[in-house]
Amino acid sequence: MLIGKRLKFLSAAGLATLASNAVAEYGLNLPEPVSPVTRDIFDLHMLTAYVATVIMIIITAVVVYALWKFRKSAGYEADQNFHVSWFGKWAWVMVPVVVLGIDLSIAGKATKTFSLVEDSSDPDITLKVTGSQWKWTYDYMDDDIRLVSNLNKDIPVTDNNYLRDVDNPVILPVNKRIRFLHTATDVLHAWWVPALAYKKDSIPGYINETWAIIEKEGTYRGQCAENCGTGHAYMPIVVKAVSEDKYASWVAEQKAEKAKAMAEATSDKAWTKDELMERGKKVYMTNCVACHQSEGQGLPPAFPALKAGPITTGPVAGHIDIVVNGSKKNPVMVAWANALNDLEMAAVITYERNAWGNDTGDVVQPADVKAAR
Amino acid sequence: MSTEVAHDDHHHGPPKGIGRWLFSTNHKDIGTMYLIFALVMLFLGGASAMMLRAELLYPGVQILDPDLYNNLLTNHALIMVFGMVMPAAAGMANWMIPLMIGAPDMALPRLNNLSFWLLPFAGTMLIISMIAPYIFGDTPVNTGWTLYPPLSVQAGIGMDFTIFTVHILGISSILASINIVTTIVNMRAPGMGYFNMPLFVWAWLLTGLLLIMVMPVLAGGVTMLLFDRHFGTAFFDAAGGGDPVLFQHLFWFFGHPEVYVLLLPSIGVLGLVVPTFSRKPLFAYKPLVYSMMLLTALGMVVWAHHQYTVGMSEAVTTYFMIGTILISIPVGYMLFSFIFTMWRGSMTFETPMLFAVAIVLMFSFAGVTGVMLAVVPADLQYHDTYFVVAHFHYALIPGAVFGLYAGVFYWLPKWTGHMYDEKLGKIFFWWTTISFNLTFFPQHFSGLAGMPRRIVDYSAIFMEFNFISSISAFAFGASHLLFLYIIIKTIKGGEKAGDMPWDGAQIGTPGLEWTVSSPPPFHTFEQPPAVIKQS
Numbered sequence: 001m002l003i004g005k006r007l008k009f010l011s012a013a014g015l016a017t018l019a020s021n022a023v024a025e026y027g028l029n030l031p032e033p034v035s036p037v038t039r040d041i042f043d044l045h046m047l048t049a050y051v052a053t054v055i056m057i058i059i060t061a062v063v064v065y066a067l068w069k070f071r072k073s074a075g076y077e078a079d080q081n082f083h084v085s086w087f088g089k090w091a092w093v094m095v096p097v098v099v100l101g102i103d104l105s106i107a108g109k110a111t112k113t114f115s116l117v118e119d120s121s122d123p124d125i126t127l128k129v130t131g132s133q134w135k136w137t138y139d140y141m142d143d144d145i146r147l148v149s150n151l152n153k154d155i156p157v158t159d160n161n162y163l164r165d166v167d168n169p170v171i172l173p174v175n176k177r178i179r180f181l182h183t184a185t186d187v188l189h190a191w192w193v194p195a196l197a198y199k200k201d202s203i204p205g206y207i208n209e210t211w212a213i214i215e216k217e218g219t220y221r222g223q224c225a226e227n228c229g230t231g232h233a234y235m236p237i238v239v240k241a242v243s244e245d246k247y248a249s250w251v252a253e254q255k256a257e258k259a260k261a262m263a264e265a266t267s268d269k270a271w272t273k274d275e276l277m278e279r280g281k282k283v284y285m286t287n288c289v290a291c292h293q294s295e296g297q298g299l300p301p302a303f304p305a306l307k308a309g310p311i312t313t314g315p316v317a318g319h320i321d322i323v324v325n326g327s328k329k330n331p332v333m334v335a336w337a338n339a340l341n342d343l344e345m346a347a348v349i350t351y352e353r354n355a356w357g358n359d360t361g362d363v364v365q366p367a368d369v370k371a372a373r
Numbered sequence: 374m375s376t377e378v379a380h381d382d383h384h385h386g387p388p389k390g391i392g393r394w395l396f397s398t399n400h401k402d403i404g405t406m407y408l409i410f411a412l413v414m415l416f417l418g419g420a421s422a423m424m425l426r427a428e429l430l431y432p433g434v435q436i437l438d439p440d441l442y443n444n445l446l447t448n449h450a451l452i453m454v455f456g457m458v459m460p461a462a463a464g465m466a467n468w469m470i471p472l473m474i475g476a477p478d479m480a481l482p483r484l485n486n487l488s489f490w491l492l493p494f495a496g497t498m499l500i501i502s503m504i505a506p507y508i509f510g511d512t513p514v515n516t517g518w519t520l521y522p523p524l525s526v527q528a529g530i531g532m533d534f535t536i537f538t539v540h541i542l543g544i545s546s547i548l549a550s551i552n553i554v555t556t557i558v559n560m561r562a563p564g565m566g567y568f569n570m571p572l573f574v575w576a577w578l579l580t581g582l583l584l585i586m587v588m589p590v591l592a593g594g595v596t597m598l599l600f601d602r603h604f605g606t607a608f609f610d611a612a613g614g615g616d617p618v619l620f621q622h623l624f625w626f627f628g629h630p631e632v633y634v635l636l637l638p639s640i641g642v643l644g645l646v647v648p649t650f651s652r653k654p655l656f657a658y659k660p661l662v663y664s665m666m667l668l669t670a671l672g673m674v675v676w677a678h679h680q681y682t683v684g685m686s687e688a689v690t691t692y693f694m695i696g697t698i699l700i701s702i703p704v705g706y707m708l709f710s711f712i713f714t715m716w717r718g719s720m721t722f723e724t725p726m727l728f729a730v731a732i733v734l735m736f737s738f739a740g741v742t743g744v745m746l747a748v749v750p751a752d753l754q755y756h757d758t759y760f761v762v763a764h765f766h767y768a769l770i771p772g773a774v775f776g777l778y779a780g781v782f783y784w785l786p787k788w789t790g791h792m793y794d795e796k797l798g799k800i801f802f803w804w805t806t807i808s809f810n811l812t813f814f815p816q817h818f819s820g821l822a823g824m825p826r827r828i829v830d831y832s833a834i835f836m837e838f839n840f841i842s843s844i845s846a847f848a849f850g851a852s853h854l855l856f857l858y859i860i861i862k863t864i865k866g867g868e869k870a871g872d873m874p875w876d877g878a879q880i881g882t883p884g885l886e887w888t889v890s891s892p893p894p895f896h897t898f899e900q901p902p903a904v905i906k907q908s
Contacts, residue, residue: 027822027834030754038754045751052741059737063712067730070651072719078653079717091713092660092706099705103698106748111691113750118687157433157833164832187524188617190682190757194823198753199682203618204523205611208684225757225825226682227517229524230439233828302512302527332527 034220034241035196035212040113048106055102117198120211123179127170131182131189131202131224133332134231134290138170141181145254148286151234153294164221167286169238173247174214182208186332187229193222193239201226214241230299231290265343265366273350273363280351283344287336288352296356302332307356316362319349320372337373342366387895395490398482399895400467403489405788407464408781410492412857414456417496419850421449426846429839434830442829443515444503444531450518451535454635455542456496458769461777462638463488463549466577468788470553472893473571473884475562475902480555488548495541502534517827519628522609522620526601533602536595543592550581550588557581562885564904568659571884572644575662576637579669583634586673587627594623618683625676633672635769637665639776640707643729645878646779647711650726651718654881656710664703664710671700681752690749697747701740708737723875724798728779731806732771739767742817757827760820766813778805778856785863786870790892793863801859804852811845 033039070076082088128139138147152165172178182191184202192199200208214220224235242250285294292298296307306312311319323345326335336345346366353360387393387402397403424445428437437445467485471478479485506513511529514520520539525532557578561570570578598620600606607613609620648655655661675696677685685693711733720726742764746752755761785793815838824835831839873879873887885904889897 028818030821031823041750041754044748045745045754048745048748048751052745055741056738059708059712060734063715063730063734066712066715066718067720067722070715070718070720072652072721076717076719078651078719080653082713082717083654083656083658088656088713091709092657092663095706095709096702099702100699103701103744106744107695107698110694110748110750114687114691114694117750117753160832160834162432162832163830164834187527188521192757192823192825194754198750199756200684200753201682203611203683205617206684222823223825223828227443227515227521227524227757227827229443229515229527230512232443232825233439233830300510302529 031195033195034214034216034218036215037117037210037212038194038196038198040116041198044109044113047109051102051106117210120179120209122177123211124176125173125178126181127172127178128181128183129191129202131184131191131228131235132290133186133229134224134235135287136166136191136235136237140251143251143255145251145258149237150286150290151236161221163233164223164236164238166236166238169219169240171240171242171247171250172214173244174217174241175244176213178212178214180210180212182206182210185334188226189224189228189235190226191222191237192225193220193237195220196239196241197222199225214239217241217243230302234290261343262341265341268367270365271343271346271363273354276347276350276363277354278347279344280347280349281355283340283348284351284355287340288348291332296352296358306352306358308358312352313358313360316349316353316364316368317372319353320345320364320369323349324369324372342369342373345369396486398478398486400471400479400482400485401893401895403479403485404464404466404468406489407460407467407492410489410496411457411461411464412860414452414460414496415853416857418449418452418457419853421445421452423847423850425449426843428829429831430843431840432831432833432836437829439829440506440513440515443517443827444506444513446827447514447516447518447520447535448499448503451499451538453769454518454631455539455546456492456499458635458773458777459542459546460492462577462580462635462773463546463553465573465638465642465777465780465784466549466553469784469884469886470556470574470577471560472787472886472889472897473574474557474560474565475885475898475904476556476560477896477898479552480560481552484548484552488545488552491541491545491548495538495545498534498538498541502531502538505529505534506531519621519624520595520598521624522598522601522617525598526609533599536599539595540592543588546584547588550584553577554581554585562898562902562904565885568662569882569904571641571882572655572658572661573638573641574884575665576641576644579665580634580637583630583637583669583672587630587634590623591627594620594627597623618680621680621683622677625679628679629676630669630672632768633668635773636776637669639732639773639780640665642776642780642783643711643732646725646729646783647714648881649783649875649877650723650729651715651720652877652880653714653718656713656716658882661707661710664706668700668703668707671696671703675700678747678752681749682756694747694749698744700747701744704740708733708740723782723795724793724802725779725783727799727802728775728782731802732775732779735767735771735775735806735810739764739772742767755820757825758820759816759824759826762826763813763816763820766816770809770813775805781860783875785860786874787886787891787893789864790870790890791863791867792870792874793859794867797855797859797862801852801855804855805849808845808848808852812842812849815839815841 030042030045033042126141128141130137136149147168149166149168152167155162155165182200182202184204189202190199191202196212196214197210200210218241220239222237224232291303292306298305311322324337327333343366346364346369349364353362428442502514506529509530514528514531514535516525557574597608601609607615609615609617644655675693677693678697681690746755746764782798819835819838824831870891872890878887885902
């Protein structure tokens with residue numbers, strides 16, 4: 001299944017390196033915050049953690065003292081009237097008052113932080129984050145750029161970035177107010193990068209908001225936090241925070257690439273099989289691989305194999321139809337008509353019909369896809 | 374447990390053969406069956422936990438594929454909550470409540486039989502839910518016990534079996550609760566007022582009421598899920614005008630009170646164990662009862678703190694935060710009462726008392742991490758990480774499970790007529806407590822470092838604590854073999870137990886269980902006993 005290929009025998013030597021790598025990076029606490037919100041949250045976390053520690057020390061001290069002092073083996077006689085002493089009579093008032101005092105002081109600080117958390121107004125950049133089984137799609141709403149980000153499967157299990165690295169990281173500028181919009185296409189997900197982005201669930205049909213101002217350049221990592229099925233452990237998040245200039249040139253580059261791709265996709269050029277195969281593989285590895293897997297073996301039964309599959313080796317029209325319009329039987333296979341252009345769809349269909357020994361020899365042109373829309 | 378006894382007791386003796394158990398209407402026999410069922414489930418749920426921890430021993434996927442991992446995870450929770458803790462608490466209620474309040478049996482003995490015999494069917498159904506996906510070739514139940522849609526709508530036929538399991542377990546719990554509440558309200562011996570009842574009886578009265586109120590909501594929620602899956606409704610499907618978050622509200626409206634359902638019976642046990650071994654009445658019996666009532670009431674109205682991240686409005690979220698933090702008042706008061714019951718007492722440390730002391734400390738710890746989690750902005754970081762896993766295992770293992778262990782050791786002499794082996798009991802206590810802490814304490818750190826829940830595989834940066842956790846979990850699991858051995862040994866023989874094996878047991882608000890022999894005869898209190906009113 002998903003794992004078969006990565007299943008590695010961990011030798012004793014491998015384990016030793018694993019352990020020594022881990023020592024260096026192992027966190028005991030939330031990672032250092034790099035955004036005003038996460039910093040406030042971090043302070044709140046430390047406050048409650050200290051209060052908790054002090055309370056535990058007091059309780060433990062009282063209990064241990066009592067256990068030692070009021071032992072029968074030390075000859076201590078029980079005080080049968082303790083519960084009717086003044087202390088016993090008024091404890092039911094005193095204890096709740098003390099606890100309430102601690103509670104309210106924590107709650108006061110918490111509500112203040114919470115208003116900051118909820119204030120995602122006036123963003124410089126809006127990034128829509130869409131969770132799908134099992135990849136993240138990022139839409140830069142202001143620049144009309146789309147990124148699809150998948151697990152990088154080439155990291156060995158002994159590496160610290162195992163399951164924490166992706167093919168396309170999110171690029172974001174520092175010192176800009178960024179608003180994240182969270183939603184999902186299929187099931188619940190949660191986009192969580194502890195250093196800069198706290199959790200709000202990605203829910204189909206909902207749009208949740210979080211925000212950040214990244215104050216330090218660097219690479220920040222996180223993982224999907226809400227159980228989303230088979231590949232839940234395999235949808236990491238990587239954010240690369242770069243300077244504003246670098247970000248501007250990255251955006252320009254992406255836009256130019258996109259314009260080029262659009263021009264290609266709408267040209268009447270007849271593509272050769274090799275060209276389509278090359279592009280198709282790229283499209284496949286970004287959009288299809290999470291479910292149908294890198295060798296087309298799928299994750300049956302939920303995600304059928306494309307290798308020697310009835311659709312990928314059957315009539316071309318049926319194959320084009322399921323990619324363009326999605327599956328009627330299995331809603332998890334969505335319609336790709338809005339997400340991919342004609343050339344990309346033509347390429348990926350060509351790739352699927354000829355890769356992994358499918359060898360149908362069919363070549364699908366963008367015009368064929370256009371006709372099926 | 375009372376089998377051996379019964380054979381010697383021909384006067385008013387029990388029926389012979391399998392019919393004694395199948396058609397039983399005797400509260401002691403049904404209590405015994407509940408306890409044995411819970412013990413079997415403890416090992417089943419424990420075995421699944423062991424497999425989960427074995428998978429998590431090292432990074433990389435070694436023994437379980439992701440769906441099977443999450444299926445075992447789901448079943449571990451369902452088995453432990455519905456199959457182990459609740460039946461064990463119900464078994465103790467069946468055995469002890471009629472004895473404590475001087476009733477000849479439960480108020481509705483045939484209903485009692487039904488509510489037990491539903492359980493084995495539910496257990497079977499749960500096992501089918503694990504096997505069915507492999508027969509029908511579809512996705513296993515990989516949602517976790519919360520069964521959140523849309524993932525649970527996506528899952529295969531196993532989910533339908535899980536839904537029916539929840540239905541049957543729910544019916545069983547509701548019937549048992551109705552029976553227990555009815556018994557407590559109607560069957561108390563003349564002279565036993567509500568405030569003369571042992572704390573355990575109070576705890577179960579409130580537990581029963583809670584279950585009757587919240588179980589139907591869960592049943593409704595999973596039924597809507599079933600309709601979404603098969604009958605074209607869209608309660609939880611945004612594309613059809615439904616709302617995936619609605620299920621979370623329905624689930625947690627049940628799910629949060631459920632925490633107190635698991636917790637309260639154990640608090641009841643503590644309310645007997647602590648005074649007994651401190652040889653001094655419960656500090657503040659009445660306020661303790663009132664704080665249990667407050668806990669029950671508050672517990673009903675704070676459910677959404679399990680779903681701070683779904684994007685509720687600021688006002689609503691703040692309400693749930695304040696409500697949740699306020700829970701520390703009744704819970705803090707309970708723990709305070711237990712500590713000050715020990716204070717100026719004359720303590721000895723038999724196994725039940727050791728568990729009680731450990732519960733006070735470890736449950737306090739779960740309480741303070743609970744307040745940390747209740748604080749919304751911080752929870753937006755903790756949510757769905759191992760920090761939460763660590764917190765609720767600290768709440769439920771000391772809070773519920775160790776409380777039941779304390780109860781088992783406290784009442785084994787009464788149930789079997791034999792003293793358990795004190796030395797083995799103490800070894801069991803230290804073994805479980807130490808290995809439990811080593812298992813779950815490190816998980817706070819892996820959670821803060823960024824490890825999400827319900828993942829089959831994790832990065833090397835989380836390795837060390839997971840390794841410690843797994844190794845300790847194996848020790849924790851293994852300790853229960855000793856538990857089983859102690860129980861069997863005590864049933865088979867041992868030092869004879871007197872009618873009142875604990876010399877402090879008559880202090881405070883004792884029940885009438887100490888006025889009958891150990892083990893009690895098959896039928897007790899055929900004539901209502903007289904209760905001397907206590908002040």
